[in-house]
Amino acid sequence: MTDQAVAPGSVxxxxxxxxxxxxxxxxxRSSGAVARVGWxxxxxxxxxxxxEAYKLxxxxxxxxxxxxxxxxSGVILLPRTHDRAMPHVWDMVARLFQPTSGAETSPLLxxxxxxxxxxxxxxxxxxxxxxxxxxxxxIAMQRWRLVEWGLLPWIVVSQxxxxxxxxxxVNALGSQIDRAGVFPWPQWFSxxxxxxxxxxxxxxxxxxxxxxSPDALHRDLFHTQSAGWWQTLVHLRLPAAVPHLLPALxxxxxxxxxxxxxxxxSIGLRGGIGRMLIQLAGQASxxxxxxxxxxxxxxxxxxxxxxGVALIGVTLHRFRRGEETR
Amino acid sequence: MNAAxxxxxxxxxxxxxxxLLGIALWFAYVASGTAPRMLPxxxxxxxxxxxxxxxxxxxxxVTGTNALLGLVAGSVAxxxxxxxxxxxxxxxxxxxxLIAALAVVPIVALTPILNTMFGASSQFGRQAVAxxxxxxxxxxxxxxxxxxxxxxQRDLFRATAANGAQTFRLLTLPTALPYLLTGVRVAASxxxxxxxxxxYFGGPADGIGTAIATYAKSGRAALAWAFVAGGxxxxxxxxxxxxxxxxxVSRRLGAGGPPA
Amino acid sequence: MTTPTTPAVHAAGIGKVFPSAxxxxxxxxxxxxxxxxxxxxxxxxxxxxxxxTLLRLIADLDTATSGDLTVFGKxxxxxxxxxxxxxxxxxxxxxxxxxxxxxxxxxxELHRWSRPTREARVTELADLVGLSDFVAxxxxxxxxxxxxxxxxxxxxxxxxxxLLMDEPFGALDEMTRERLQTELARIASETGAxxxxxxxxIPEAVFxxxxxxxxxxxxxxxxxxxxxxxxxxxxxxLRESPEYFARVTAVREALHGTPLQRANER
Numbered sequence: 001m002t003d004q005a006v007a008p009g010s011v012x013x014x015x016x017x018x019x020x021x022x023x024x025x026x027x028x029r030s031s032g033a034v035a036r037v038g039w040x041x042x043x044x045x046x047x048x049x050x051x052e053a054y055k056l057x058x059x060x061x062x063x064x065x066x067x068x069x070x071x072x073s074g075v076i077l078l079p080r081t082h083d084r085a086m087p088h089v090w091d092m093v094a095r096l097f098q099p100t101s102g103a104e105t106s107p108l109l110x111x112x113x114x115x116x117x118x119x120x121x122x123x124x125x126x127x128x129x130x131x132x133x134x135x136x137x138x139i140a141m142q143r144w145r146l147v148e149w150g151l152l153p154w155i156v157v158s159q160x161x162x163x164x165x166x167x168x169x170v171n172a173l174g175s176q177i178d179r180a181g182v183f184p185w186p187q188w189f190s191x192x193x194x195x196x197x198x199x200x201x202x203x204x205x206x207x208x209x210x211x212x213s214p215d216a217l218h219r220d221l222f223h224t225q226s227a228g229w230w231q232t233l234v235h236l237r238l239p240a241a242v243p244h245l246l247p248a249l250x251x252x253x254x255x256x257x258x259x260x261x262x263x264x265x266s267i268g269l270r271g272g273i274g275r276m277l278i279q280l281a282g283q284a285s286x287x288x289x290x291x292x293x294x295x296x297x298x299x300x301x302x303x304x305x306x307x308g309v310a311l312i313g314v315t316l317h318r319f320r321r322g323e324e325t326r
Numbered sequence: 327m328n329a330a331x332x333x334x335x336x337x338x339x340x341x342x343x344x345x346l347l348g349i350a351l352w353f354a355y356v357a358s359g360t361a362p363r364m365l366p367x368x369x370x371x372x373x374x375x376x377x378x379x380x381x382x383x384x385x386x387x388v389t390g391t392n393a394l395l396g397l398v399a400g401s402v403a404x405x406x407x408x409x410x411x412x413x414x415x416x417x418x419x420x421x422x423x424l425i426a427a428l429a430v431v432p433i434v435a436l437t438p439i440l441n442t443m444f445g446a447s448s449q450f451g452r453q454a455v456a457x458x459x460x461x462x463x464x465x466x467x468x469x470x471x472x473x474x475x476x477x478x479q480r481d482l483f484r485a486t487a488a489n490g491a492q493t494f495r496l497l498t499l500p501t502a503l504p505y506l507l508t509g510v511r512v513a514a515s516x517x518x519x520x521x522x523x524x525x526y527f528g529g530p531a532d533g534i535g536t537a538i539a540t541y542a543k544s545g546r547a548a549l550a551w552a553f554v555a556g557g558x559x560x561x562x563x564x565x566x567x568x569x570x571x572x573x574x575v576s577r578r579l580g581a582g583g584p585p586a
Numbered sequence: 587m588t589t590p591t592t593p594a595v596h597a598a599g600i601g602k603v604f605p606s607a608x609x610x611x612x613x614x615x616x617x618x619x620x621x622x623x624x625x626x627x628x629x630x631x632x633x634x635x636x637x638x639t640l641l642r643l644i645a646d647l648d649t650a651t652s653g654d655l656t657v658f659g660k661x662x663x664x665x666x667x668x669x670x671x672x673x674x675x676x677x678x679x680x681x682x683x684x685x686x687x688x689x690x691x692x693x694x695e696l697h698r699w700s701r702p703t704r705e706a707r708v709t710e711l712a713d714l715v716g717l718s719d720f721v722a723x724x725x726x727x728x729x730x731x732x733x734x735x736x737x738x739x740x741x742x743x744x745x746x747x748x749l750l751m752d753e754p755f756g757a758l759d760e761m762t763r764e765r766l767q768t769e770l771a772r773i774a775s776e777t778g779a780x781x782x783x784x785x786x787x788i789p790e791a792v793f794x795x796x797x798x799x800x801x802x803x804x805x806x807x808x809x810x811x812x813x814x815x816x817x818x819x820x821x822x823x824l825r826e827s828p829e830y831f832a833r834v835t836a837v838r839e840a841l842h843g844t845p846l847q848r849a850n851e852r
Contacts, residue, residue: 035419036419036423037420037423038419039416039419039422039423040420040422040423040424040427042419042420043419043420043421043423044424044425046420047424074452075451076444076445076448079443079444080443085442085443085444086443102417135526145332146332146336146340149332149336149337149340149341150341150343150344151341151344152333152341152342154341154344154345155339157562159515160561160562160565161514161515161557161558161561161562162518162519162522162523162557162558162560162561164519164523165520165522165534165535165538165553165554165557165558167526168526168539168542168543168550168553169364169538169542169547169550169551169554170364171542172542172543172545172547172550173362173364173365176362176364177362178361180362197508230584242447250430253430254429254430254432257430257432257433258432258433258523261432261435261524262432262434264524265526265527266526266542277435277438277527278438278527280529281438281439281441281442281527281528282528284438284442288442291438291439292439293405294435295436295438295439298432298435299427299435300432301426301428301431301432302430302431302432303427303431305430306427306430310330
């Protein structure tokens with residue numbers, strides 16, 4: 001879930017790569033962006049072409065290794081090319097415009113967009129909570145070395161272990177609390193909470209890394225200005241933290257989306273895209289192209305979330321001068 | 327605030343203290359009677375774990391195997407594609423946006439589709455998801471590692487008339503190896519997490535994730551948590567092994583980071 | 587309040603010892619130095635002689651382990667809190683996300699000057715260092731010499747009566763270096779500030795200073811003080827004058843510890 005290289009030997013976090021190289025100029029960057037989009041489209045086209053080519057040329061029963069022909073034996077290396085297992089690309093697209101279920105319902109595309117919107121909203125809520133909590137924790141860890149020593153190892157460990165395993169338990173916990181009347185705990189809150197739980201860890205680490213990134217020269221400079229901790233935080237550490245924070249925010253957004261979808265699946269949240277994924281997959285034998293719609297929807301949610309963070313990055317571009325573009 | 331003033335044993339003592347405090351608070355919360363039934367005390371969980379170890383181990387084996395197969399397959403594919411991408415720019419151009427997109431979308435959401443394609447009784451869907459999740463960090467890090475040779479070093483090899491294969495074997499590969507292993511370390515945790523989470527999306531009724539979901543739903547709290555502990559154990563094992571590998575190789579190569 | 591007779595820096599018996607893995611390192615010992623108000627003093631010596639350490643002590647970036655140090659009659663810490671000095675390092679240390687104007691204004695912002703006063707002062711300073719046309723640029727758009735000029739402007743922002751400079755021209759090429767030396771000499775005389783200037787370069791020290799303090803290492807101490815007050819203005823012609831060359835030789839001899847044999851004396 002990281003799209004930036006991690007420095008060898010570092011336990012977490014990404015390193016903005018400056019290495020003393022000169023930053024690329026603005027003009028090159030925008031024409032580069034157009035070229036990259038073009039290549040991306042070419043890549044997607046290539047994937048689609050690969051899909052259809054396999055359907056056309058691949059063995060009808062797929063490739064199974066070590067089986068005796070009965071269902072479920074052996075290791076399936078390549079799928080069957082039947083339309084039920086692998087619908088045509090155009091079938092997937094066409095299905096989007098057909099009714100969701102039964103003649104009176106809205107097109108599948110609309111249902112998917114609604115569900116995706118719901119999930120995106122929950123993921124966004126989780127992301128905001130996670131970012132706020134993670135940011136505060138990061139600042140606290142920078143301020144007091146003891147807090148960093150006490151908490152950071154646990155934060156690092158939590159990024160390694162499958163925390164998401166807690167999802168079913170959190171939901172069960174939440175519904176118990178709700179039924180006990182302690183305070184209202186609607187189902188969607190469990191989703192947002194799980195999403196925020198996944199989002200807050202990379203933000204805490206990224207914030208700490210970024211706040212500690214200014215070198216001795218700059219710290220000495222502020223010391224000579226007799227600037228206090230708060231002034232140094234606002235004028236030096238926070239601006240310097242931006243290049244470290246943005247990858248963390250992106251990772252947090254991706255984590256929040258995963259958390260939201262997984263939470264929805266364990267909870268069976270109505271109106272969310274997770275539930276739609278499971279439902280339509282269950283009907284896949286009669287409606288093979290349908291499960292692809294919420295899958296594309298989920299992909300779209302991830303991309304929109306990343307685009308949102310990229311937008312934040314654009315507004316903060318002043319603090320990213322000198323950052324490597326790749 | 328000054329690290330110089332804090333004794334260094336606190337580095338170890340502080341997180342241990344926090345951990346112990348957390349467990350103490352947990353015990354207290356459960357003992358107070360206000361905790362929901364879904365949150366048993368740590369002792370009950372430990373007991374269940376001890377009683378049901380074979381059950382947990384069996385589930386862990388399934389999830390762990392899926393994660394391992396995914397990690398290996400994903401890493402191999404990633405290294406191959408990264409090598410290809412550094413050699414031919416069109417490959418690099420096409421894959422870069424796709425990998426960037428892959429890094430931000432929930433890969434586990436592909437599980438239902440994969441289960442349909444490969445059959446719901448197959449573990450392949452989960453292995454594929456773990457593989458794709460592992461692919462991304464290994465690809466990104468290997469690609470970066472293959473580009474880390476410095477111009478002065480490349481000039482040296484050129485001046486001594488080394489051919490492409492020699493330059494690759496003696497310069498590019500040793501430079502890239504630490505980055506590759508870092509990518510594998512990151513990928514290991516992702517593979518475990520993905521293999522586990524994929525179980526929530528369907529497929530055969532085995533594995534740690536399915537067990538957690540089943541027992542949580544049926545209200546057997548301590549058992550569900552015991553399986554959670556099993557999942558954490560797998561994650562730690564994968565992390566420790568790949569970290570060790572990374573450290574050993576980096577030390578032998580004398581490398582370990584970008585040049586200062 | 588500082589009276590005209592209060593020395594900018596008064597150091598008596600200054601010593602600095604650093605603990606290290608292999609025991610203690612005596613970086614400075616028995617340093618006695620007085621810098622009068624408005625005087626330009628250079629510290630020169632080989633690596634490890636403690637010149638940068640002495641500067642850091644004056645700047646209150648470190649504390650002396652022994653001896654007495656006052657800046658304008660106050661403790662170094664008080665002088666720092668009162669912002670009595672400005673400092674420039676070898677790397678310009680500009681904040682990459684701020685324009686030239688914002689970088690120069692940094693000390694003023696930190697001390698809460700009002701915006702109109704800040705902007706007026708920035709214009710003045712940019713003019714002083716010859717960068718009026720570049721105030722809206724970002725550091726990555728400037729050359730090394732220009733970045734250093736911004737750093738110098740920043741160090742002058744609060745009109746300090748003492749400038750501390752740690753090899754500010756060390757990372758620049760010779761031509762830019764000579765140009766900036768002339769500018770610094772002009773700025774120092776225009777503002778009347780005292781300057782403590784650490785350098786590796788003998789010609790630079792002689793050109794800029796009223797006195798050159800020669801230091802040597804192990805342990806770091808002052809071995810000689812050479813008077814280099816020029817009898818004339820500090821301009822390009824000074825670099826060609828016989829007195830200049832004589833003083834350069836004097837400093838070189840002091841650094842080497844032995845008199846040198848000149849070519850025409852063999």
